[in-house]
Amino acid sequence: MSAQLPDLPCYLNGEFTTLPNAKVSVMDRGFIFGDGIYEVVPAYNGRPFRFDEHLARLERSLKELRIPNPMTKAQWRELVVELLNRYAASQGKPAAETTQMVYLQISRGVAMRDHAMIPGLEPTVFAMSNRLYIYTPEERAKGAACITADDFRWKKAHIKSTSLAGAVVSRQMSADVGALETIMFRDGFLSEASSSNVWVVKGGKVLGVPKDNLVLEGIRFGLLETLCRDAGVPFELRRISREEVLAADEILLSSATKEVMAVSMLDGRPVGNGRPGPIYEKLYAGYQRAKQAS
Ligand code: PDD
Numbered sequence: 001m002s003a004q005l006p007d008l009p010c011y012l013n014g015e016f017t018t019l020p021n022a023k024v025s026v027m028d029r030g031f032i033f034g035d036g037i038y039e040v041v042p043a044y045n046g047r048p049f050r051f052d053e054h055l056a057r058l059e060r061s062l063k064e065l066r067i068p069n070p071m072t073k074a075q076w077r078e079l080v081v082e083l084l085n086r087y088a089a090s091q092g093k094p095a096a097e098t099t100q101m102v103y104l105q106i107s108r109g110v111a112m113r114d115h116a117m118i119p120g121l122e123p124t125v126f127a128m129s130n131r132l133y134i135y136t137p138e139e140r141a142k143g144a145a146c147i148t149a150d151d152f153r154w155k156k157a158h159i160k161s162t163s164l165a166g167a168v169v170s171r172q173m174s175a176d177v178g179a180l181e182t183i184m185f186r187d188g189f190l191s192e193a194s195s196s197n198v199w200v201v202k203g204g205k206v207l208g209v210p211k212d213n214l215v216l217e218g219i220r221f222g223l224l225e226t227l228c229r230d231a232g233v234p235f236e237l238r239r240i241s242r243e244e245v246l247a248a249d250e251i252l253l254s255s256a257t258k259e260v261m262a263v264s265m266l267d268g269r270p271v272g273n274g275r276p277g278p279i280y281e282k283l284y285a286g287y288q289r290a291k292q293a294s
Helices: 029-033 051-065 073-090 137-142 165-175 219-231 242-246 278-293
Strands: 009-012 015-018 036-044 099-107 124-131 144-150 181-186 189-193 197-202 205-208 235-237 250-255 259-266
Touching (some): 009 073, 015 073, 051 099, 051 219, 073 099, 144 165, 189 197, 189 242, 197 242, 219 235, 219 278, 250 278, 259 278
Parallel strands (some): 144 181, 144 259, 205 235
Antiparallel strands (some): 181 189, 197 205, 197 250, 250 259
C-alpha cells in the first residue's frame, strides 16, 4: 500500500506539476544513496522567512557534498515565489493569506550505482509547498514532551543531507511514546534533537551548543542569539552536559516548523515547574515580532 498523495503543486527539474504526477528515476542517487541535500523554509503571508540564510545554508550543504548549485539565488527566489502562489491558488486563497512550508531538495542526479561521486551529473531539483502547522495556544501553553537518547547519527550532522535514516529512527523513538522530539547526547554531551536544535535555560541564561560538525546550524540558531540580545537575555554557546540538561530551568526547541517551543516534560519528568517558562515566553514573543517585521 502507498499513501495517497494530495494533489498539491510541486516543481521537478524545470517544470511545475503535482505530487501524484512527479516522477524521478529509480537510479536517482537521492533514492539509491540519500545523496542529496534539502531545506525547509517557512513562509508567512506569502513571504519566505529568513530566505537568504536558508539559501546560504543550501549552498554550504551542496559544497560539502560537491554537488554544483543548479540555480542562482534569483532563480531560487523566483521558484519559491511561484510555488507559494501555486499552493495558495490550490487552496483558493491569495498567497498573502497562507502560512506555508517550502521544501527544496537537490540530489546529485541519475547514474548507474557507484558509491564514488561521479562528476558532471545533472542534479535533480525538486520543490514542494504545504501548509505550515501552527501550534494552537493550548499546545503552546502546555509545552512539549520529549525523550532523551544516544546520538547514533553520523559525524557530519552540519550538512542538511537527505540521508536521514538516523533522524528517522531517533524521531520514531519519541513518536512511539507520544512525545514530540528526541533530544540526543553524544558522549554525555547535548547535540540536538532529531529535527530541531535544543536550548537550555539556567539562571536566566540561554545556553546552546557550539556550531560544529555534530549539529545542524539551524536558521533559528542565529535568530535566537539576536532575540536574546534584543530581550537582554544572556546567551552562550558551549558544551552542555547531560546533567545540566536534566537540571535545566527551561529547555527549548527551535526549528522552521516549531519556531521556538518549550519542552515541559523530559523522559516523563517535569522540566522546571513543568510549564513553559519566562525565557520561552520572551523568545516566542520576539519570534512573532521578527515574523511581523520581515
Ligand atoms: N529540521 N537540527 C536538525 C537535525 C534539523 O533537522 C533541523 C530542522 C534543525 C533546525 O533547523 P532550522 O531552524 O533551520 O529549521 C536542527 C527541518 C525543519 C526538517 O527536517 O523538517
